Amino acid sequence: MKRAIYPGSFDPLTLGHIDMIERSSKIVDELVIGVLHNSAKNSLFSLDERVSMIEEMTKSIPNVTVGSFDGLLVDYMKEIDATIIIRGLRAVTDFEYELQIAQTNHVENPDVETVFLTTNLQYSYLSSTIVKEFASYGGDISKFVPSRFVDRIYAKYNISK
């Protein structure tokens, strides 16, 4: 049984993340979405909010579950008995950083393999950071995130549309 983890901040979950979740859930037996609780990083949504937003959007995919972790990914993977890391590659700019992390994780635990999925062309420009930047100025984010999240994101910036 191949259990994989798709780790990230998901602050907030975007249509690019959802595309990755749908595609990767088809190539592994079980997919755990690992939401990073990074207390040093100021997140727009709390950990609980991020987890429940992902749960809302993935409840119809039977082999996907959502968890959260703090600290080293490889330690969390041991805890949940996962051996595959799924990451997305959008552009060459992602590559160098992702390569370093993948190699480090493999050194930390040689049983761990990282699998990269190339981004869907449609979402290759999309990141949570861009969504936050647009939303903070009242820009249209309806093409970037699930429609049910649009107002929740604006509300974080005290914007009502």
Ligand code: ADP
């Ligand atoms: P992190 O802070 O770990 O980069 P993110 O939530 O920004 O967390 O991203 C989680 C994962 O999703 C990363 O592997 C990232 O490359 C991937 N990802 C983010 N946006 C997209 C997208 N538009 N298309 C494909 N993969 C994406």
